[in-house]
Amino acid sequence: MKMTKKSLLAMLLAVSMTASLASCGGNTTTTSTESTPSSTTSTEESSEAVSETSSETSGETETAGSTPRNETLYFAGQQWGTINDWNPMSANSNNAMAIAQSDMSRVLIYETLFMYNMLDGSLHGLLATDYEWNDDQTELTVHMNPDAKWSDGTPVTAEDVAYTFDTHVKYSSATGVDYATYIESVEAVDEGTVVFHSLCDDTGTPINPLKVLEYIPKVYVMQKAYLQTVEERNGSDAEAMKLDKMEDLVASGPYKPYYDDDQKVVFVRDDNYWGQAESMWGKLPAPKYIAHTIYADNNAGQVALAAGEVDVCQQFITDVQKLWEEQELPIMTYMDEAPYGLCTTMPTLWFNLTKPGLDQVEVRKAIAMAIDYDQIIASAMSNQSPTFAQVPRSIMNPTDGEQKLIDKDALADLQFNGKDIAGANALLDEAGIVDTDGDGIRDIDGVNLSYKAECPTGWTDWNASLEIVAAAGKEIGIDISTYFPDTNTFYNDMTTFNFDIVMNGTNGASVSNPWGRAMQLLSSTYNDLEINWSGNWGHYENARADELLALIPHETDEATLKEYYTELSQIYLTDVPSVSLMYRPQLFYSVNETVWTNYPEEGDDIPPTDCTDGYGIAALYELELVNP
Template sequence: MEVPVEVTVEVPVEVTVEPIEEPTVAYERGETLYTTGTAWSPPSDWNPVTNWNYATGVIGLLYETLFLYDPLANEMVPWLAESGEWIDDDTYEVKIREGMTWSDGQPITAADVKFTFELGEQFAGVPYSSLWDWLDSIEQVDDYTLQFQFSDPLYHQWSRYLYMTAIVPKHLWEDRTEEEVTAGANENPVGSGAYLYETHSQDRMVWVKNPDWWATELLGLEAAPKRIIDLVNRSNNVSLGMLLQGDIDWSNNFLPGIKDLVTGGYGIEAYYPEAPYMLSANTACLWLNLTKPPMDDPEFRKALAFSIDVSQIVDVVYGGIVQASNPVGLLPSEGWLQYLDEDLVAEYGFSYDPDQARALLADGGYVDTDGDGFVEAPDGSPIELSVIVPFGWTDWMESINVIARSAQAVGINVQPEFPDFGGYQDQLYGGTFDMAINNFGSGLSNTPWTYYDWLFRSPIRDQMTNGNFGRYDNQEVFDLVVELDKTPLDDKAAMQEVMSALQEIQLAELPVIPLWYNGAWYQANTSVWGNFPSAEEGAPKYFPIFWNNYVQFGALLALTELEPAEAE
C-alpha cells in the first residue's frame, strides 16, 4: 500500500500576473529595489519590540542592533556598538559609537541602549523580559559605555540578544505605556537605520533612504537603492511571474524550477550557480510523539529513520535546491558544523537503508501477524500512524507523501494528513499528533545552542509552543543544554565536550529525526540591479534574506554593494 507522489517542477511557459494595487506615486525604477518573500499580509506594525509581526525591514532597515551577525564568516560585526567584551566572568562591557543620531537628529547614546534593555525588566510582555532572570543590572559608565552585570551569565543567549534586540530612542519611548510598548503599532517611527518610513498600502511597504544615516560618515557605507518597496505576497506563483518580468528584483520566496530559472537565460541568479542553488536556513525535522507507542520505543524510531528516502525529498520534491541533513541536524554553517562529532555520526548515525529498517523492526518484535503488509506492535496491536503538515504548504505536503511511502515500504502503516494551519498548530503544541514535520526553532544563529534549546526545551508542559513537541523527557539532556549555555563561546574545547555529549544521546535515543535543510530562498533579477550576493568569484558574500529577524545577517550590508545593472 503506497501513497502516490506526483511532483512537477518546471518553469511555466506563460505566467499570468495578477494586477497589483498601483502606487499613488511613480518611483524612478532605476533607483528602486523591489523585494518580496516575507510579508503575507498588509503592513500594519512598525514596532521593533514585538519582533514577530512587524513590517518587512523594521529591524535592520529602520531600527538597528548593537551587532550584526555574518553567518558566512561566522563573525559578530560591531554595529551600533563599537565593541563589546566580557571584562570578567559576570560583566559584559559595551562601547557605543560616538557621533550617531536618530532620524530626528537626536544623538544615540548609552542611555538609549540601557533604556531598551530595561524595558524587559519594566514590562513582562517584552519578549526579552526573561533576560532579567539572570541579568542583575546595567550600569551606564559614561555617555557611550555600559556594563551589564549578570548573576548567572548565559553566554549563548546573551550573544543572540546582541544582534537580535533592536535599540529604540529613549526620548520617544520612555513615556509609553506597557500596552503601547508591547502591542502598539509604533506609527511614524523614528529609527537609526539606513531607511526611513515613507508610506505603505495594502500591498506594499515603501522605505526611503535616510540621508543622514550614521554609517555613511562613520563607516563609509551607503545603501544603493533610494527606495526599497517590499511587496506583499499574493502567492509564490505570482511572485515567480513578477520576477521573470523584472517587476521584482529580489525574491525570498520558495519558487519552483530554480535550475531552469538560473540556467535558462532569464537573467535570474541564485546564491549558487548550481545545485543546491540556495544556502541553508533551518532544519526540517520529523517530530515523533514520544508519549504514544510505538514512538516511545527508540528501536522503532531508528527503524523509521532508516526507512525514509530523503533523496526523494531533496531531488524530486525540491528539485535539488535543498540538502539532506546530517543525522543530528546541525546546519552546514561554520558556526554549527565545527561541532559535529563525525566519529559519533559514523558509529550511531542513520541513512536510507530499508533492509536495516526491516531488521530493526523484526529484532524489536514488530512483525506482520495478519498478512496485511503492515507490522503490528510486539503486543499484537495494530500500528496506524499519521504524519501531519499544514494544508497548502505544498513542498511539505509532498515531502510527507514520500515519508509515508517510505515507511509503508518497510511495513509501517503511516498516512499523511493535512490539517489547516490552526489544526496543525493545535496538535503540535498540544501533543496530540503522532508525527509532524517542523522547523520553527531550528533557524540559523551564531550558536548551535539555539537548536538544542529548541529540540530539548524544558520543562515539559501541557502546551509546548517553543520546541520539544515530542515531549522527550531526559533530565541529563536538559542539564547539558543549560551547561552549553553557560559555556563561554570562545572556549571551543569545552563547547565540543558538551556538544558531543548531546549528540551521543541524540543519536542513541533519536527522539527527533532531522531530514533536510530548508533553503534560504533567494532569487535575483539582474535587469535593473546588479552585484547581488552570490557564491560566484568577486561577488559580495552575504546571507541574502529579508525575512524578519534575518536582515541583520547580511541583507543590510548587501544593499551597500548593489550597483545599477548598466554599471556592471
C-alpha cells in the same frame, strides 16, 4: 435545413462545453439551454464590473506609493499581507519586511547593536562599535557608536539601550520574558557605554553567557523618549503597549515607512541616515526605495521575478537553475551549482514521545531508517540541499564552522542512510512490533501504529517531504497520514503538544548556535512549558544530555566543546527523538540583474541574507544600477 443543423450542432457543443465547465450536471439539456444565455450574460456583466473596479484600483496605486523603477529595489517572499503594526514588542506583528528580530535581525528600519555575519560567525558593529566580556562572563560591556542618531536627529545613547531592555521586561514582551531569565539588568554607565549584567546562580556563575551575547545582534534598540510617549498614551498598560501600532515610530535605520496598503509596502531612504558617517558605512544605501508587492502566492512571486519586476526573491523555486540555464534569464542564486544556497537550518520531523509506539525507540528509528531522504532532497527540495551522504547527520548544520565541532568518525556507526526498508522492518520485527490482526499495519497491544504527520498548508516543499515520509511508512507497516492545516492551527498544535508528528525547522546560524539548536533538539527544560515555542516539541528527556547542555555555554575550549557536541550527537542519533529531513537555507535568495547588479555571491564576504538581514544589509551599499 442544413444551416439549422449546423447551428444546432454549434449550440449543442456550446451547451455541452458550458455544462462541463460549470460542472452543473443533473439537469436536462433543455433546461440548461434555457439557463445558459442568462447565466452567460450575468457572468459577462459581473466580469466587466470586476475589470472596471480593478482598473480603477490599479490606476490609484500607480499614483499612490509608486516609485521610479531604477531607484527601487523590489522584494518578494517576505511580506504576505497588509501590515498591521510597526511595533517590535508586538506578539502578533505580521510586518516581516520591517520587523524581524531573529539571529540575524532585519535592520532596514530599526537597528540592533551588532550585525551577525553567518559566513564567519562574526559580529559587526552597527549602533555599537565593540564588546568585551569580563573574565567570569558576568558583565558584557558594549561601547556605542558616537555617530549613531535617531531619525529625529538626537543621538542613540546607552540610556536608550537600557530603557529598551527594561521596557521589554516591564511589559513582558516575548523578548522580555525570554531574556529576563539570562540578563539581570542592562546598565548605562555613561552615554557611550552599556553593561549587560548576566543573571547568576547561587554560586555566582552566569546562567548562560551565550544567551546574553545572543541579545546584542538580535534585539532592536528603541528610543527612550519615544517609548515614554507610547507608555503615556497607553497608560502603561502591558496589553495596550504590545498592541500599539507605532505608526509614528522613531528609529535609527537607513529607511523609514513611506507607503503601505493591501497591495504593497514601500520604505524610503532617510537621506540624513547617521550611517553615512565614516565610522559606519561612509555612504547611503544605493536604492532610494525598498518595495515589496504583496503577492497572492509563490507562483505569482516567481512570475514577477522572471519578468524582472522583483529584484530579490526569498522564495523556494522548483528547479531554480532552469531560470538561467534554459530560460536564460539574468537570475542567479548565491551558488551556481546545487545546493544553490547556503544551508544553515535542518527542517526536522519531531515525534511526540508520549504517543503509543512513538515512545519506543525502535519505532522512531524504523521510521527514520525507512524515509527516502535522497528523494526528499532531490524532489521535494529540488536539490537545494546537500545530501546526508555529503553531510552526515548530527546536531550540526552543514557549515564548516559547526562541522568542525564534532568528531565525524565517532558518529559513523550511528548513521542511517534512509530507504532501508528491510533494515527497518527487521528492527520492528525483532522488537516484537508486528501486524497481529492482518490489516497490513503493525500494532502494539492491539492498537494500530497510525499517526498524523503535520505541517502548515501551502509550504510546498514541506508538504511534499511529509508525503515521502508517509510513503515510507506504508512500506514498513506504519500508517502515516499527512495533515496540512493552516499555519495558525499548526503552531497551536505544535506549541501545545497536541500532535503525533510535526515538521518544523531548527535554529540556523547565530552567535548562540550550535548550542541553541542542541537545546531545541534535546533539552528537557522546555517540557513543562504550557505553550512551548522554544524547542524539543516531542518532550524528549535525557539527563546526560541536559547535563552536557548546561556545561556548553560556560565552555570556551574548542576541544572540550567538540567532545560535548559529539556526545550530544551520539545521544541524538541513538535515541532518535526527532529526525532531520533535509538541510535548508535560512532565507532563499534568488536575484534578478535586470535593474540592479553587484549582489552578494559565493566568495564575497557579505552573506546572502537577502540584502536586509544582519550583516547581509551591507549588500545594499554595494548595489549598482545596470544602466545608470
